[in-house]
Amino acid sequence: MKTRLYLMIALGVSTIFMGCSEDLDDNPTPTNDLNGFVWRGLNTYYLYKDNVPDLANNRFASGNYQAYLNSYSSPEDLFNHLKYQPQTVDRFSWITSNYIELEEQLSGTTLNNGMDFGLMRYPNGSNNVFGYVGYVLPNSDASNEGVERGMIFNSINGTELNTSNYNSLLSTATYSINLASYDDKGTPETNDDTITSNGQSITLSKSSSTENPIFKSEVFNVAGANVGYLMYNGFTRDFDSQLNDVFGEFKSQNVQNLVLDLRYNSGGSVNTAILLSSMIANKTGEVFSTEQWNSDIQSVLSTEDVTNYFTNNDGGTPLNILTLNKVYILTTKRSASASELVINCLDPYMDVVHIGTETAGKFQASVTLYDSPNFNRANANPSHLYAMQPLIFKTKNSLGVTDYSQGLTPNISLPENYGNMGVIGNETEPLLATALQLISNGNRMSFPSIKALDLIGDKTDFLPVSVGMYK
Template identity: 60%
Template sequence: MKNLKLLFILFFISLITVGCFEDLDDNPISTKDLNDFVWKGLNRYYLYKDNVPDLADDRFTASEYETFLNSFTAPEDCFESLMYQRQTIDRFSWITDNYIELQQQLNGTTYNNGMEFGLVRFSSTSNDIFAYVRYVLPNTDAENKGIQRGMIFNAVNGVSLNLENYRQLLSPNNYTINLATYNDNGTPEIEDDFVVPTNTSVNLTKSPYTENPIFIKQVLQVADQNVGYLMYNGFTRDFDSQLNDTFNYFQSQNIQNLVLDLRYNSGGSVNTAILLSSMITGQFTGQTFATQQWNSDIQSQLDPNALIYTFTNNDDGTPLNSLNLGKVYVLTSKSTASASELVINCLNPYIEVIQIGTATTGKYQASITLYDSPDFSGQNINPTHTYAMQPLVLKTLNAVGNTDYIDGLYPNFPAKETYGNLGTLGDPDETLLAIALQHIVDTGKMSLQPFSNLELVGDSKDFTLTKNRMYIDGK
């Protein structure tokens, strides 16, 4: 798509293999040189450069810059020192010491045991948490060992999960989960709910896995209407053709309504978000989908027309299968982020978007991968290390200028999954899907479930490099 190619800013990610590198031990890079890469990359591209005094072009004399670089013992420390309002505004920029793994994950490949889960605590005053299985990926260790949606576990390797230890316990490629049951004590209130350990444990092993983000596609017959249901779990460019095929299927079934389930979708490619939105609609080709806002230096150098994403009717020449809908139902949770939020926000000015679930994450910014190369692209990368950065470089505004939804996008109909009774994804009786179908049948007369205030504190995608990532690419 022509409007995605921002000349010198957007670049193709090169495919790099380990074999093309020199022995890093033979040619070690100094921490000062790594810090220099960090500062120069952020000075050029960081969205919030104007808000960080140490990133100003005239901030340092040569000797002061040398002192600044030498003041950090690790590039991660230098990177963090240059972030803007880390706890609120920029929660999403990061640096990695292994961009080979990052490139694999951008293509949808992670080390995965197949168990996708959420992590929950009962109250803001408790450190104890439990996990619930959201879904299980096909042909994985979790599927082979009988893990199913709705299972509960509150310990790993015999150690109870809490806010301080869950990352350490769930990060290894092999661990054992200790299963439990959720007891609501026979009441709708959660104050008396508790989790009961069982004597059952399951050992799980991760292996390289490429996830198809199209988890469920089906058509439901509801009140003489054909309702399409799509559970879509990641905006992955390598699966765009399969996404287009899915909408061809919906077209062939003459669906009148679409339920788009993004509750577990933490984001991905901006280009894929545009394609999905254009498949849902189709009547807005060439109109503004979103506008980009970069830091003041880059913004001043760009043609204003290059800052506009538009709805499209093709993917690099392949016609899109578009539904021309005037309304879409979107299921969301706190795990719904970045490119998922982009779809919701940018469709809102054009069609009726009925959001069901909980508020989303609140990520309206996009990033690019910066490598240690002369122009920060994936070409001619410094062979002495594998560091790369993923800083926020732009924020998106929809056609009427809405952005900065730091607290997330709020649902029209608030509802949460019931952890003690999750139901089956795609089943008309599953909590969130049932609300959407009820709205379709009863034209807005809703009978909602009690709203639980159990706090979601994380999920299985926390253990990947690409969670909550909305990225731009050269395609």
Template identity: 55%
Template sequence: MKLTKALILVFAISFLATSCFEDEDDNQISASSINDFVWKGMNVFYLYKDNIPNLANDRFTSNQEYSDYLNSYSDPKDLFESLVYQSETVDKYSWIVDDYIALEQLFSGVSTSNGMEYKLFLQPNSNTNAIGIVRLVLNNSDAANKGLKRGDVFNAINGTPLTVNNYSSLLASTSYTLNLATYNTNNTPETSDDTVVSKNETIALTKLEYAENPIYTTKIFSVKGENVGYLMYNGFTANYDSQLNAVFGNFKSNNVKHLILDLRYNPGGSVNSAILLSSMITGQFNGEIFSTEAWNSEFQEYFETKEPESLINRFTNRVNGAALNSLNLQKVYILATDASASASELVINALDPYINVVHIGDYTTGKYQASTTLYDSENFTKEGANPNHAYAMQPLIFKSLNKVGYTDYDNGLTPDIELKESYINLGVIGNENEPLLAAALANIEGSISKLEAIKSKSFQTLKPFKDSNSFEPHHNEMYVDKKLPADFIRKSFK
């Protein structure tokens, strides 16, 4: 793979942090408790603390100055955003919420969804009118039960034509009706003569509480007498690790010699699940370095001096007490696109120094940093959280590196075989003729002519401007359990 997308870290920590400052006469100074929580959490944990002057340990010369600073922000979100480093380019992923209950449900794999994933495009010859094209219909969802299919086109919601100005409000509704349409290319590669024709067909969708099984589909193909395993995996969710191991058990019992791992729409999830998946693909690297971590300078110095092993994540051979079903492969084919993020990228990047990773598709998202959920409590955990509000924040706290130190892939990971999905020729997921899967099978077969024919047909003619994942701003995450040093945290608040 040619080298050229954050972890939610759930900490079991124990330390003492005050919620207000005192002056030299031990008189408490009034300040927003939420703002105090925001500043202190960012001061201790934030990855880019060294780049933010207002987070310096010596920033305030007195408690009164600190109190005045906090009180200058009437909205905790404004204070938080002022402490984020280059939010348009470097740190695009730190955030704060005022309802951590909904956030916790999202992290557990439960969300409110109708099961339709899609991409929005400008209609041909228009800068305002839009269409949506369904890229995936989640199993056992409302969309699946209503018969919606990958590749379906819609140009209106509830009879209202879709535009760049109204798409957000129309698609954010709990229930809506899709007005389906047909996209006609007139058999030319140009878009100037393309048309979108409304159909007299609608599908009513409702967003319900939905727990997604990330194991979307599995298949076994035969290429030149050897079995090829195919797995579309749409989220690194720890609750399904044992099921994932069972999938690899089936691959192993069927003597699978090649693996095509489809992460094209996988936004991330558990870093431990990423380690397990990578260990199932391999197996011969048990105990070796999977990835390492780089924290802010204060944390980094502590770990390097006292707990260097805490900076290392290693390959394993166990899952929930059971042995891993590992394929011991020296080569893996990974389908990844601009919707592949964080833990998906971690798998690609971490495996690359060990085996031949053939990345087929597009540049990935470019998300390599880690974040943690902080609550307004004495130890920043949910236990003892301030009952007067439901704010929580998710600042970046470290970035991940592979064994040879590669990280900072802001523009995403580069594909070895570049093949952008053509939304007017998506194909059926898991079908051997679906373009990305077909490209991997052709590469395994060693057929250059087949691969070139696939690439020549998969041209992209539409102008995308929005992805359904963008409606879930905290969707692209990874998480791992880790215990932080209590003595370091206490020292930070002296």
């Protein structure tokens, strides 16, 4: 509901100055019309509008608006031109020519083979790349073909992966992964690690499927107390009721400690992040986060409009809330957006023991803009399927902490060991085992700092769009 309110308020801001420019409907061409949608949407909503001179309200006060639109050959060209410092500041805004695929992805439905993977640069610092299997979706092609967590691959269809070719090799509907072995030489250092092909391969094919983000939940007894464990892989609104059911089970088993595994969670719904955080911390009514928009929108929003609160219900359905004063959260560089939002916004209220590596560093949220008078899905232009997902606000926790562009730093630096990744949900899996040891020993432990390998990409790079954190 809050997003709809923002759309109406922001539209009012836009029409105030758009009425002062020349007639936007004079002899539009299809590309010109699409470019107009791009400019209007970003001029209205874009978080970094104030930093982009071509998005200024008076940019076309003396005319030349149509000539400006015509100077860009495609909506993608104009969109990319208007992004603010895309290599460093805005790494996450994007445009799509097919919003049907976007909507399916937001509901958890994508074209995939069921293999989650990350792509890492070789430990020797070369441009060679290897992939690791993070998890395998049940009843998927990968599952049927025998793919397992911890498998390593360094070639696709017989071609060795590197930073220049991995995108094209993994984008096809069907491909073969050529397996390899990772040897850590029995030491925590990575500079002497090696990856060696083993001659085996597995052929995988993609199909449309819906992923349940609740991959694994368990309850362990540690030092006489019950510990809940949840691997949660995406903040997908369609599974919120199932997430609440998991916490209902935790509550029924008197869980006194929680290990939340977000290591492969690239983000999703802000609303779901609020619900998950609310189920962890009994802070109903307290400030969860605040939002900072561009100056035009910020000036017409009240404090209440830009403030999100912990809650005790989801649309009237009571939440199953654990009253905890500490939570253990597992991360990698793939933990992004809404995952980081949970960590950052729980931190002022409880002891967040962050185990793993630095996170991705995305503190901004986006919204889907359609080519309609008020940018909503209703009455979208039927002649095309373009939509935009620009960054529209940045998030702050209740103490004002934001701008963590380099990621959130863990309390315990512990990258995954690609030579021994363990089994998800098993007490001996290295990251989970570390959390359980801390619980067992009352956090009286020290761990060596281990340098993580460079993340090059992961499975989300091969989806139609990159969702991130959205309203």
